[in-house]
Amino acid sequence: xxxxxxxxxxxxxxxxxxxxLSIATAxxxxxxxGKYVAMSWPAFANLIGGAVAAVALAVMGKGKW
Numbered sequence: 001x002x003x004x005x006x007x008x009x010x011x012x013x014x015x016x017x018x019x020x021l022s023i024a025t026a027x028x029x030x031x032x033x034g035k036y037v038a039m040s041w042p043a044f045a046n047l048i049g050g051a052v053a054a055v056a057l058a059v060m061g062k063g064k065w
Contacts, residue, residue, distance in 0.1 A: 015058045022051040 026047035033039040 015054050019051040019054045022047050
């Protein structure tokens with residue numbers, strides 16, 4: 001884990017923090033609206049997919065900050 005976090009700039013940490021916020025928002029969204037017909041599962045998938053993609057790109061070093 002230290003190897004991943006070594007020599008990272010501020011943008012990396014902002015990206016990871018926003019990805020965590022996105023996952024928390026998706027969990028709240030699903031728990032609040034999952035039982036209703038108005039639930040938008042594509043919106044839920046976008047929240048999760050964006051967070052996973054951001055963290056994957058950040059960890060692999062593909063993001064430029």
